[in-house]
Amino acid sequence: EAAVTQSPRSKVAVTGGKVTLSCHQTNNHDYMYWYRQDTGHGLRLIHYSYVADSTEKGDIPDGYKASRPSQENFSLILELASLSQTAVYFCASSDETGQDTQYFGPGTRLLVL
Amino acid sequence: GQQVQQSPSSLVLQEGENAELQCNFSSTATQLQWFYQSPGGSLVSLLSNPSGTKHTGRLTSTTVTKERRSSLHISSSQTTDSGTYLCAPPPNYNVLYFGSGTKLTVEP
Numbered sequence: 248e249a250a251v252t253q254s255p256r257s258k259v260a261v262t263g264g265k266v267t268l269s270c271h272q273t274n275n276h277d278y279m280y281w282y283r284q285d286t287g288h289g290l291r292l293i294h295y296s297y298v299a300d301s302t303e304k305g306d307i308p309d310g311y312k313a314s315r316p317s318q319e320n321f322s323l324i325l326e327l328a329s330l331s332q333t334a335v336y337f338c339a340s341s342d343e344t345g346q347d348t349q350y351f352g353p354g355t356r357l358l359v360l
Numbered sequence: 361g362q363q364v365q366q367s368p369s370s371l372v373l374q375e376g377e378n379a380e381l382q383c384n385f386s387s388t389a390t391q392l393q394w395f396y397q398s399p400g401g402s403l404v405s406l407l408s409n410p411s412g413t414k415h416t417g418r419l420t421s422t423t424v425t426k427e428r429r430s431s432l433h434i435s436s437s438q439t440t441d442s443g444t445y446l447c448a449p450p451p452n453y454n455v456l457y458f459g460s461g462t463k464l465t466v467e468p
Contacts, residue, residue: 348408
C-alpha cells in the first residue's frame with residue numbers, strides 16, 4: 248500500500264504570512280500532486296511534479312509555489328497567505344505511467360486569519 | 361480544463377438499498393477513476409474504469425467514453441458506505457479533474 252504523509256495536519260496562519268506544507272511519499276513514485284478542497288467541493292489541482300527539481304502548474308497555481316527537492320518530497324509554499332487560501336490541502340502520488348491510481352495523503356487543514 | 365458534473369449531489373438510502381451515481385464530463389477521458397472520501401476526509405481510490413464495465417466487490421462502474429459519462433452502482437448499501445464519492449476523468453494520464461461529488465448517507 249502506498250504511503251503518503253503530510254505535515255502539518257492542521258495549521259492556523261495569519262494573513263500575509265508564509266506557509267509551507269510538506270508531503271513525503273515512500274513508494275518511489277515519480278508523480279506528486281498538490282490539490283486543494285473547499286468545503287462542499289471537489290479537489291482542484293494546484294501544482295504537480297513528475298521529476299525531482301521540476302514542477303508544473305495545475306489549474307489554480309496563482310498564489311502558490313511548489314518545490315520538489317527529491318523524489319520523495321514535495322512542498323507547497325504560500326508566500327503571502329490570504330483568507331481565500333483557507334482550505335484542506337491534499338498531496339498525492341502516482342507511478343510514472345499514470346495508469347495506476349493516485350494515492351492521497353491525509354490532508355492538511357489550513358485556516359488563514 | 362475538464363468539466364465534471366456529478367449527480368445527484370446527495371443521496372439518502374436505507375441500508376440494503378442500491379445506489380446509482382452519475383458522472384458526466386466534457387472532454388474525452390483517457391482514464392476515469394472513482395474515489396471515496398470518508399466523513400473524516402481521507403481519500404481512497406475505488407476503481408479505475410476508462411471504458412466498459414468493471415466490478416469490484418459491491419461496486420460496478422460503467423463508462424461510455426464516446427458519450428462522456430460514467431456511473432457507479434453500489435449494491436446492498438451499508439452504513440459504512442456513507443461518505444462522498446468523487447469521479448475524476450482526466451484529459452491526460454496524470455492530471456485529474458474532480459467532480460464535486462455525491463454525498464451518500466446510508467441509514468440503518
